Amino acid sequence: MHSSVLLLIILSFFSRAAAQTTPEDGERQTLLRIKEDWGNPSVLSSWNDSTAISHCKWTGIECSADGPVTNISLVNQNITQPIPAAICKLKNLSILDLSYNDIPDSFPTSLYNCSNLLHLDLSQNYFVGVIPSDIYRLSPRLTDLILSANNFTGDIPRSIGRLSAIEYLALDNNFFDASFPAELGNLSNLQTLWLAYNPFSPATIPSSFRNLTQLSFLWMTKTNLKGEIPEFIGDLTEMFQLDLAWNSLSGSIPAGIWNLKKLRNLYLFANHLTGAINLDGPLGALELEEIDVSINQLNGSIPEELGKLQNLSILFMYDNRFSGEIPASIGLLPALTDLRLFNNSLTGVLPPELGKYSSLWNFEVEDNMISGSLPEYLCAGGSLISIVVFNNNLTGNVPTSLNNCSSLAFMDIQSNRFSGILPDKLPSELLWLNIKNNQFSGNIPTMAKSLQFFMATNNLLSGKLPAVLTGISELNKLYLAGNLISGQIPPGISELKNLSVLNLSSNHLVGEIPAAIGSLQELNSLDLSINQLSGSIPSEIGDLRLPTLNLSSNRLSGEIPISLHFPAYNRSFLSNPNLCASNELLNVPICKHGLQWKLRMMLIVLASLVSLMATVFAVFVRRARHGRSNGGVLRTWKMMSFHPLDFTESAILSGLTEDNLIGSGGSGKVYRIVLENHVAQIVAVKKIWNGRTLDSLSEKEFQSEVQILGSIRHANIVKLLCCLWSVDMKLLVYEYMENWSLDRWLHKKWRVGEQTEEMNSDHVPLNWSTRLRIAIDVAQGLCYMHHGCSPPIVHRDVKSGNILLDSEFRAKIADFGLARMLVKLGEPNSVSAVAGTFGYMAPECAYSRKINEKMDAYSFGVILLELTTGKKANDGGEYGNLAEWAWRCLQEADKVIDAIDQDIKDPTYVEEIVIVFKLGVMCTSPLPSSRPTMKDVLQILLRRRQAVANDTMA
Template sequence: MKMKMTMILLSSSMLLSLVSSSAESQAQEQQTLLKLKELWHDPSPLASWTASPIASSHCGWPEVTCHDDGSVSELHLYYKDIRYPIPQIVCDLSNLTFLDVGNNSIPGGFPTVLYSCTKLTYLDISQNYFVGPIPGDVDRLPGLSHLIVTGNNFSSDIPGSIVNLKNLRELSIGQNQFNGTYPEGIFGMSSLEVLSLAYNYLLLPSRMPSNLTMLKRVRSLGLTMMNLLGDIPDSIGDMFALEYLDLGINNLTGQIPDSIFKLKNLTHLYLWGNSLSGTIPRVVESLNLAVIDLSMNNLIGTIPEDFGKLQRLSNLVLMYNNLSGQIPESVGRIPSLTDVRLFYNQFSGMLPPDFGRYSALTRFEVAMNNFTGGLPENLCFNGKLLGLAAFGNNFTGSLPRSLGNCSSLLQVMINDNNFSGNVPEGLWSSPNLLILKLNDNILTGDLPDVFSPSLTHIIISNNRFSGSIPGGFSSAKSLQVLQASHNLLNGTIPVELTDLPQLNSLSLGGNQISGEIPTNILSWNSLGALNLSHNQISGLIPEALASLSVLTELDLSENKLSGIIPPQLGQIKFTFLNLSDNFLTGSIPSYFENGAYENSFLNNPGLCTSDRSVKLRLCNAEPTSWRRIRLSYLALIITVTVASLALASLLVLYMICTFRKKNSVFNPTWKLTPFHKLSFTESDILPGLHEHNVIGSGGSGKVYRVPVSQSSEVVAVKKICNSRKLEHRLEKEFLAEVEILGRIRHKNIVKLMCCISCENVKYLVYEYMANRSLDRWLHKKRMPSSVVTDRRVLLDWPQRLHIAIGAARGLSYMHHDCCPPIIHRDIKSSNVLIDSDFDAKIADFGLARMLLVHGEAATMSTVAGSFGYMAPEYGRTHRVNEKIDVYSFGVILLELTTGKEPNDTDDDVCLAEWAWQHVQEDKPIVDALDPDLREESNLREMVSVFKLAATTQQ
C-alpha cells in the first residue's frame, strides 16, 4: 500500500513537471511571437498580439494555429502590412509547419533563415519585394510540400536543386523576372499536383536563342519573346498527379503535346498568351478538366469533338487564335459550362442550339467570327448570364426572347450583324444592364418608355428604329453615352432627355427629328460631344450650349437652323465644329476666324466674316446691286468657260482611257472619302504613286511624296495593299487610322486629308511634312549623307525643346481633350513628324485605340508597339491606358537630351533602363547629355528634361 502511494506521488510529480514544462514552452513561444511583431515594427493588423499571463493565449490570436500541445503550428500572415525582412527568430517556433506571409511588402533576398525551420512543409512568400536568385541549396527545406513565390522580383535561373524536393505537391513560381532556363527535370516531378510558371520569361531547355544581346533587350522591356523559345516537352505526360497547370505568358512555341490531354487528374489547364501553333489534340482523356484556357496563341483547326465529353468543364477560353469550323453540338450540352469565350477566331456555321439550356451560362462571348443563323434561344435559361458579346458576325433573325427576361445581364454587345425585328421589350429595362450595343443591324420598332436606371451606354445607331424619341430616357440616370444616329426617329427632342447629368456623348444625327433644340440643357454639364446633324431641326442655336464646360465636339449641320451663332460659343475651343448647311446669319465669332474651322460654316448664305482668309462672305461687302452686276459678268465668264471645257472633254476622255490601259492603278472603282476641303481628286494623286516618289516604308506599305498637278500643294500618301484581299491586321490598322484622324483637329497632330480606296488597295492622304520624322534629325545614320553636317546645325537644343513641347501638346489633346480619350500605343521618334517651321506633329495612328470609359484601362489581345519605347507593364499585362504613351514619350525626351537611340547604349540595355540606372547610381546627369549640346546656356533645361524623362520610366 505504501509502495502504491509512492508511485502515485511520483506520477503526480512527473505530470506536474510536464504541465509546468508545457506551460513554460508555451510562454516562450508567446514571447517569440511578440518579439517577431516587434522586429516587424508593430504592424497595425497584428494589434491583437498582446502579452498575457495565460501561457496559451496566443493560440487564440486570429493569425496563429496551434498543435494540441499548445505549440505554434501555423502562421497566417497574409496581407498584414509587413514591411521588414523575415527574422531568424521565426524558427524558434520549433514545431512550425505552415508559414504564409503573402501579399506584404517584405524586402530582401530569398529568406534562407527559414532553413532552420526543420518541420516547415508549407511556405508562401508570394506578392512581396523579394529579389535576386532562388538559392541553389533551396533543397535544404526537404520537407516542403508547397512552395509559392509568385509575384516577386526573383531573377536568374530556377535552380536545378528544386527538383530534389521530393515531397513537393505545389510549385508556384510565376510572375517573376527569371531570365535563365527551367531545370531539366521540372516536368518530371511526378508528385506535383500544382505547377504554375505563368508570367515568366524563361527558356525551356530544348531551345536557346543565338542572339543573346537581343534577348537581354527584349527582357528589359518585360515582353513576351515570340518565336525565340522552346516547346512543351512530351514528358509532361508523366506528371500523373498534376491537377493544376499554368504556363500562361511563358514564351512557349511548337504544338500542344498530345500527352497533356491524357493527364487523368488534370482539372485546370492554362496555356494562354504564348506562341503555340498547330491544332488542339484530338483525343482528350483528361475528363476531370474544369478550365481550358488556350487563348492568345496561333492555334488552327477545329475544336475537338472530345471536348463534348468534358462534363465538368466550366470555362472554355479559346479567344484570339485562328481556329475555324463549327462548334461541336455536344459542347452546348455540357452541364457545368458557365464561361464561353471564343471571340476573334474564324469559326463559322450556326452555334449549337443548346447553349445555356443545360448549364447556367454567365459569360458568352463569340464576337468577331463568321457565325451565321441566330443566337441560341436559351442563353439565359438559367438566369445567370452576365455578359453577351456576339458583335462582328453574320447573325440574322430576331433576338432571343429569353434576353427580355434576363435580369442578371450587365452587358449586351451584338452590334455589326444582320439582326432584324423588334428588340425584346424587357431587355431595355433589365435592372442591372450597364452597356447595350445594338448598332449596325436591321432592328426595327419603337423605342420603349422605360430604360434600366443602371444603363451607362445605349448605342443603337444604323438600324431602322422609328417613332418619336421617348421621354423615358430620363429614367436612365446613369447614362453616359447615347448614340441613336441613322435611324428613322421623328418628332422633337424631348425635354426629358436633358435631365441626364452624366451624359457625355449624344448622337441623334441622320434621323427625321424636327422642332427646336431644347434650351434647358444646363444639366448636361458632362456633355463632351453633341451630334444632331442631318435632321430637320429649326429655330435658334441655344446660347446655353456655351455653358457646357466640357463640350468639344458639336455637329448641327444639315438642319434648318436660323439666326446668329451665339457669340458665347466662341469661348469654347472645339476640336470638331460643323454648322454647315443651315440658314444661319450674321458674323461668325472671331475665335472661329482661322483655318482650323474653314469647313465649319459652309452653305450658310447669310453668314459673313471679317477675316479674308476664311471662306465666307465678308461682312462689309459691296451693296447688293453691285454684287448682282458682278454676278452677271461672272455668269458670262462661266458660260464661256463651260463651252471651252465641253470642246476639250473628248480629248480629256481619250487621255483618261489611254492612261487606264497603261496604268492599272487608275481603277473606275476608286472611292474618295474627304475629311477636309480638297483642291484635288483621286485622279490627281494616283498617277504620282510610282517608285520615284517613294520616301519611306513601314509594316503596312510604302509612303509616297506626291505633288498635286493642279496646284503647288504636296501631299504624303500612305499605301496599304495586298495581292488579293486586304489582310485582317492591315484592315484593322487602316480603319483605326481613318476613324481617329478623320475626325480630330489639332496643330500638333498630322492632318488626314482624305482616303482613297478600292477592294485591294487603300491610300491615306496626309499633309506633307517637309522635314520628315524626328529620328532622321536626331540620329546621323538615319540622315542622307548629303544632309549630315554638324548635328548642332541640324537640330539645336531650342529646336529640340520646341519639338518636345509640340509633341506633348498633341499627346495631351489625345489623352484629355478627346472623347473618348485616344491611346496611340506606338509613340516613337519616327512617328513624330516635323513641318517646315519645325513644329512637331504626331502621326501613324494604325495602332491607336480609344478607351470606352475615361480613366478605365482596356486590355489588348496582343502587344503592339516598338522595342525600346514600350512600357514593361504593358508587355506583361496588355493593359492599355495613357501611361504607356507617357512612358514612350519619356523615351523620346531621352533621345532629345542624350542623342542616343532607344536601343543603342554602351551597357547593352535599352535607353530607358540606362537612364534610370544613371540616376539611381547618382552619376552626374551632365555626363549623360548629348556632348554636342553641352553649352552652359542649355544645361539647366536639358538636365530638367532628362530628369523628367527618367521619372516617366518608373
C-alpha cells in the same frame, strides 16, 4: 569536505534554475527576439514579456495541443525587415505565412533549418535575386511552396525537383527570364503548379510533365510557351483547371483534353492554335464550367456536343475562323451567363431559346454574318448586362423583353437591318447605346438617367428632340445625325453638363441655335450642319473654343462672332448665304459695315456702360453682404480642419466669386482663391451644394471625401485642408495644384485660339521621363491606399482628369467622392449602383456591385496606356475603348511600336515605353484575377525609372 558540500549546493542551484526554464519560456523568448529583429512593429504589440497572456494567443501565433508553436501567420502586417534566422529555433514550426508584406531580401536560406516546415508562403513581398541552387535543402516534408509576386530573376533551379513532397508550387508573377526546368516533372505528388506571368525564354511544355499524374491546376499564362500542346495533357486525369493562355502555342487542341472528366476550366486564349475542335468521340469533359479558346486561328464549326455541358457558364470563342451556325443546343444550356462568339464567320440564325433557361449576363456575336432576329428571351432571366451584335445581317424589331431589362448597361446593335419603333423608355441602368446604321423609326425614346453614350446616326428617327433633358446629366456623347428629326433645339440642352460631343447634322431642325449650348463647358465637338437652322450664331459658342465645329449648310445669318474668327473654322460655316465675317479667314463674305454696323456699335457701347454700372453695384452689394457676414451669419458655419491652418472661414467665403471660378462639373464648382496671409497661400475650394435640396449622392460624395482624405496622409494624394458646411452650402478646401490635371496636358485640352504656354513650355508635350515619374507617383498613391491603409481604400474613379499636377509636375490623386473603404482585405464591399467613368471602368463594374482593389488597377492600366500612346480612354476606334485597342495592338508586335505617342518616340526610350505599354495591357485584363496588384505594378515602374536613369547616364 566543505568543498564537496559547496559543489553540491552550486549544482543544486543550477538544477533548480534549469527546472524553472520551460520549453514554453524558451519559445516566448524566441518570439520576442524575432519581434526585435523585425524592428518591434506596432502590429506585434501583443508580443510582450507579460506572462498574463500565453504566447500561443499572440497575434499570428498558433500552438499544438501540447504547447509548441506550430504556426506563424502574419499576413499583410507591414513587416519591412528580413526574416530572422531565429525563426527556425521554433522546432515544431510547420506553417509560416508571411504573404502580403514588404519584406526585402534574397531567398532566406536560413529557413533550411526549419526541419518540420510543411507550408511556406512568402508571396507578395519584395524578395529579389535568384532562387539558390540548393533549395532542395528546405524541409523534406514541405508540401506547399508559394513564392508568387516577388522579384525573383534568373532561372528556376533544377534541384527544386528534389522536393519530392511538394503538392503546391507557386512561382507565378516574378521575373524569371531563363527557362523552367524539366525536373519539375519529378514532383510526382504535385497537384498545383503556377508559373504564370514570367518572361521565360521560349520553351515547349516538357515531356517530363506527363509524370505529373496528380496535377489538377496548371497555370502557365504568359510564360513564353511555343510548339504544340502535347497529347499527354489528355492523360492527366486529375486536371481541374488548365490555363495556357497568352503564349505562342500552335497546332490543334489535343482531342484528349475534351475527355478530362474532372476538367472545370479551360483557358487556351491568345495563342496561334489552328484546326477544328476535334472531340474524337463523345464529349467526356462534361463538368466544364468555363471555356475560353478565343484569339486563335481555329476553324470549322462549333460542336453541337457543347450543348451537353450542363454546368457551362462561360463560352468564349471569339476572334477565330469558326463558320456555320451556332448550335441550337447552346440556347438550352441552363448555367450559361457569358457567350462571346464575335469576329468569326458564323452564319444562320441565333439560337431562339437563348436566355430562356439561363440568366444571361453578356451576349456578344458582332462581326459575323448572322441573320434573322434577336432571340425574344435574351433578358428573360433579368440579368443581361451587355448585348453586342453589330456588323451582322440581323432584322426585325428589338425584342420587347429588352424594354424593361433593368440590368442592361451596354447595347451595341449598329450596322444591321433592324427596323420598327424603339421603346418609349430605355432600360434604367443603360450606359451605352449604339443603334447607328439601321432602319429604326419613330420618336427618340426617353433616355435613361445613367446614359453616357447614345449613337443613333443614319436611321429614320423623327419627331422633335425631347424638350426636357434634365434627367440625363451623365450623357457624354450624343450622335443623332442622318435622321428625320424636326423642330427646334431645346434650351434644355444646357442641362447636359458633361456633354463632350453633340452631333445633330443631316436632320430637319429649324429655329435658332440656343445660346444655352455655350454653357456646355465640356463640349469639344459640335456639328449642326445640313439642317434648316436660322438666325444669328450665339457669341456664347465662341467662348467654348471648340476643337471641332460645323454649322455649314443651314440658313444662318448675320455676322459670325469675332470669338469664332480662327483658321481652324475655315470650313465650319459653308453654305450659309446670309452669313458674313469681319475678315477673310472663314470662307464667307466680308460684312458691309454701314448704318446698321454703327447702330450696333452704339448698342455695344451702351451695353458696356450698363455692364460697368451693374458690376459696380454688384461689388457694393457683395461688400455689404460681407460686412453682415462678419456679424452674425458666419456663426452659422461649422469648420473641421485636418491640417494647421493660417486662414479663417471669412477668407474662404469672400473668395467664392465668379472671378475666381476655374471649373465646374457634376459635383459642383471649383474656385482658385489667393489668401492674403503672410505666405500668400493659394487654395482650391470645391462647392458641392448651394441653395437647393441636398441629394443623397452629393451627400455621400461629401462624406466620403471628408472621411477618407481627412484620415490619410500621403505625398501622392491631394491634401484636404479643411471642410466647411452650413445650412445651404458645403465646401472642401484643398491645396492648390498649379498645373491642374494630367488630361489637360496629356491630351492637349487647350481651346482653339486660347493663349497658352504650349508653344514655349518645356513641359508640353510631356516627355517620357516626366510621364514615367507621373505614373510612379500615381502608383505610389494607389499602393498606399490598397496596401498601406487599414482598411484598404478603393478609389473607383481613377482617371487622368483626377490626377493633379503641382508646379514641378509631381502627381497627386484627387476626387475621392466615389471612394470606398473595404471592410477587410480580400472581402469586397457592395455598392448600389454603377459608378465611375466610361473607358476607365473595369468590365466587372457593369455586372457586379462588388468592389475591390483590382478595379483601380484596371483604371490605372488605362492611364498607363494614355501615357504611352497619347490616346484618350474612349479612343479605341472600332474596338470601343483604349484598353481593347491596345490589346489588339499587342497581338501584332509591329503595331505596338506604331502605337507609341509620336511626342515621346525617342529611340533611347522605346524599349522602356513598350514595357510600360504592356504593363498597361496586363492591368486592363478582363479577368480581375489576372491583373497585378498595385504593389507589383509599382515595383515594375521603379525598375523602369532606374533603367531610364541608367540610359541617361550612359
